[in-house]
Amino acid sequence: MFGQVVHRIQRNQNHVFSNAYRAGDRFNPFQNTLTVLEDPKNERKLYLIGSTHSSTLLAQRTRDLIRDVKPDAVFVQTNEEWWNKAKYIKEVHSQKELNRYHNTLRGAYNWEVEHGVRNFRNLVFWIRFYLWLGQATLIKSYKTDFHPFLPGLEVKYAIEEAINVNANVVFGGLAITNDDLLALKTETRMDVFASAWRYTKMMNQIRWQREKYDFDQTLSVRGGEAFAESFDKYRAAWVSKAFEKIFPHQKKILFDKKDEDLFLTLHNKIPGKTIVAVVNQWHTEGIENYWRFATNTQIAEEPINPIGDMDLEEFFENNLIGDYLRKFTSRLTRSEPATSRNLITQYYKDLFEYERFRHVDFRSHDDPHMYHDSPYDGGYRHHHPQLPKEVREKIEHEWKQKFDHGHH
Secondary structure (H helix, E strand, C coil): CCCCCCCCCECCCCCCCCHHHCCCCCCCHHHHHEEEEEECCCCEEEEEEEECCCCHHHHHHHHHHHHHHCCCEEEECCCHHHHHHHCCCCCCCCHHHHHHHHHHHHCCCCCCCCCCCCCHHHHHHHHHHHHHHHHHHHHHCCCCCCCCCCCCHHHHHHHHHHHHCCCEEEECCCCCCHHHHHHHHHCCCCCHHHHHHHHHHHHCCHHHHHHHHHHHHHHHHHCHHHHHHCCCHHHHHHHHHHHHHHCHHHHHHHHHHHHHHHHHHHHHHCCCCEEEEEEEHHHHHHHHHHHHHHHCCCCCCCCCCCCCCCCHHHHHHHHHHHHHHHHHHHHHHCCCCCCCCCEHHHHHHHHHCHHHCCCCCCCCCCCHHHHCCCHHHCHHHHHCCCCCHHHHHHHHHHHHHHHCCCCC
16 A cells, blocks of 8 residues: 555536436336427327337337227338238248348338430439448448348237228338438538548547447347447437447438438328338437427427436535545555545646645655645544544544555
8 A cells, every 4th residue: 555646536517417318218218219299280299219220129019009099190210112022921930041042121221313314424423322322331330130220020919900990001212212312412521531430430439439339239230120229319320329429421411411301291191180101210309399399389398407416415415525535545545545536627737747746845745735634633623623533533443454554
């Protein structure tokens, strides 16, 4: 213990102070992926389901939900060509079984730009598009059991149950439609070298690097199905923001514009009082925001009160005890405190600008200004009379047993 520097730090308190609020919660997957929206003026209700198309549990939930609410219409983000392939796949009871038909279902992506038109400009676009698509696939590098861009069992169950309850089925198109391709062709800033440079800059930032590593490792350890069940709005927002940092111009088309198009379809073009919509999960937050604004059903959130959310008595008590323990331990270990701060921000400031805090001329541990009196010298009783005598004696006794090894 001799010469040990004492570090006692209390991190800055934040409104979202626990990692549990940011981590995906597999124990509540239904809440992660289902939002119920109201339209009081027109007496309509929208069950908005976000899907990553990888979970059997969520597929069964969606099927049961449609069976229970018996909606007037079911909106699915796929096309009729995908359904014409999927409806002939029988005796499939899990997403893992449906994954065997992945290559067949992927054929629903039958892309074309300007039907029947073949020219040099379209050829250049296809070259640039497939280079960009290959780069995006390389960056995401998901496992084979997690494919959020191709509809899966959840969409299949939704369509089958909609037919059983005589609901109108509305097809909204796949993640990238021919209209999206035309917009991407018009948006000429699709440079794989520029996006590679933006990705490199992003990964040089330690926070993004750690979060991507955590994202990839969680997916690798849990597997696609379990990961899909914990894929909540925070993870969806992370994917959207990461896509924006690497491909900002394409994100505007494939995320932002698509959010608005899906909302306009759900709000203006689908008749009926009750609607169930199964969309790609990264679109749910945008659709919800548009819906709440259009129907005047915004949720009034209380502003963050940085003082009201803090337990001031506990805060001051921690500071008080921290001051005592710092001085007491420094005396026993015969070492200079690293800092007198209790908050990590000021602690780092002291470390990087130590000349503001440390003694300019340190001669010995007998310097009376080093410890500003310690419990051994009786100074603690004068500087900290707020604590009861029995509390002071108990703290001193415990710390003497832990650190006192003959240093008096």
